[in-house]
Amino acid sequence: MAEEEVIFTEQMKRAPGEMCWLSVLSCLLLACCYVGSLYVWRSDLPRDHPAVIKRRFTSVLVVSGLSPLFVWAWREFTAVRTISPLLGLLGIRLEGFISAIVLPLLLTMVLFLGPLMQLAMDCPWSFTDGIRVVLAHFHHVIELLRFRQGTLSGIFLSAVFQFSYTAVFGAYTAFIFIRTGHLMGPVLCHSFCNYMGFPAISTALEHPQRLIILSSYLFGVLLFFMLLFPLTDPSFYGAPTPVCTLTSSPSCLCFS
Incomplete structure (x- = not known):
């Protein structure tokens, strides 16, 4: 254009x-x-x-x-x-705003189909409990060491895992922003992931209905990759792609 x-x-x-x-x-x-x-x-x-x-x-x-x-x-x-x-x-604009609210969040919920199924079956959290769940970052290590919440090796291994998880999530939200050109999508996806936390895979393996839950995990991941590009098609959001290219x-x- x-x-x-x-x-x-x-x-x-x-x-x-x-x-x-x-x-x-x-x-x-x-x-x-x-x-x-x-x-x-x-x-x-x-x-x-x-x-x-x-x-x-x-x-x-x-x-x-x-x-x-x-x-x-x-x-x-x-x-x-x-x-x-x-x-x-x-990413603050009106074109494609409704799509930016609905589609990226829907895509993220598809990825969390297994945890959502598990949550629906067990309902272990109240709304207040869910709000308190937050993503962990490497800088939390300082707090854990300062207040002696665990051993140094345990804290470090936990931080490596959490950093890897949040790095992947950061790449995903950046992808959403670049494809849609909207800030609202990444914000809502971040809030949803904060609420859900990291999937409790070990609990799913021991669940009485583990076949249904594990099938939901697998189906959600497969469906997520199938819908990743279609649901983030820039034509839905009133913006061309990419946001910026330096070549x-x-x-x-x-x-x-």
């Missing part, structure tokens, strides 16, 4: 690889700022204490509020120009 074409400077034409690395480093810097903001408060209380949660919420709110300014600075420094506004690049070709395009 002509109105979506990006004007690249001579610098980007000469060194697209440098712009790519600069973009990657910018993403890492923003992620480090996000995690680092959680530790600007000095406190002897555990991270689940209400006072600590309020402080961390404030830190995250500030960093999230400054993120658009960070993206704007990246765009100006790298000389990438788009006709679409900054909010559009951040050695002078004619490469960047869309919002």
Whole structure:
């Protein structure tokens, strides 16, 4: 589409690889700022204490509020120009909004078909219990060691597993964002996965109805991969794909 074409400077034409690395480093810097903001408060209380949660919420709110300014600075420094506004690049727009709410969440629920079936059979959690389930990150190791919640080796192995799981999940939500061009899809998928937690596969293996549950696990995974690209087709969301492409070709395009 002509109105979506990006004007690249001579610098980007000469060194697209440098712009790519600069973009990657910018993403890492923003992620480090996000995690680092959680530790600007000095406190002897555990991270689940209400006072600590309020402080961390404030830190995250500030960093999230400054993120658009960070993206704007990246765009100006790298000389990438788009006709679409900054909010559009951040995935905040009205085109395809309903699809962005429904389809990515539906796709994620398909992936969790086994755990959902298991939850429906057992109903072990109340709504409040489910809300308290959160994704774990590597920086939680500091809290676990600080309050002596387990051995060093046990905490490290747990962190490696949790980091691997959340890294895969991060790649998935990034894929959703790039394919749909909307922020709402990744947000809802993240909230849903927070609620579900990591699938209790060991419990499923010992369940009285394990054949049904394990079949649901398998069917959900197969159906997920079958629907991954069809349900994230950019035509459903009012945006071309990809969101941004940096190649050695002078004619490469960047869309919002």
